[in-house]
Amino acid sequence: MLPAFWAQQSAEKALKALLINFGKTIRTHDLDEILDEIQRESGIRGDEIRQDVDKLTVHYTIARYPDAANAVPARLYSKEDAEDLIKRAERVIEWVKRYLQ
Numbered sequence: 001m002l003p004a005f006w007a008q009q010s011a012e013k014a015l016k017a018l019l020i021n022f023g024k025t026i027r028t029h030d031l032d033e034i035l036d037e038i039q040r041e042s043g044i045r046g047d048e049i050r051q052d053v054d055k056l057t058v059h060y061t062i063a064r065y066p067d068a069a070n071a072v073p074a075r076l077y078s079k080e081d082a083e084d085l086i087k088r089a090e091r092v093i094e095w096v097k098r099y100l101q
Helices: 002-023 031-042 047-057 079-100
Strands: none
Touching: 002 031, 002 047, 002 079, 031 047, 047 079
């Protein structure tokens, strides 16, 4: 449960840092929306990480709230799920680092 949330949060904070680098802020937890805003503000295409962002976005809610997925969040995730989400967050962070240099 927590690794899924932390993976989403790591990607969110990295994307928001890049957006701030371009002088813009956004109030959302939707990583797709943040990535779209980065593209609008900078012209940087996010196709390379779009699937990762799509996969991570939902975990802001379902990893935290039992009523969001109609299940106890801790029971929704296997070790493999958590590892996959962490790898996705790492790819997003590495992508952001390339543009923050």
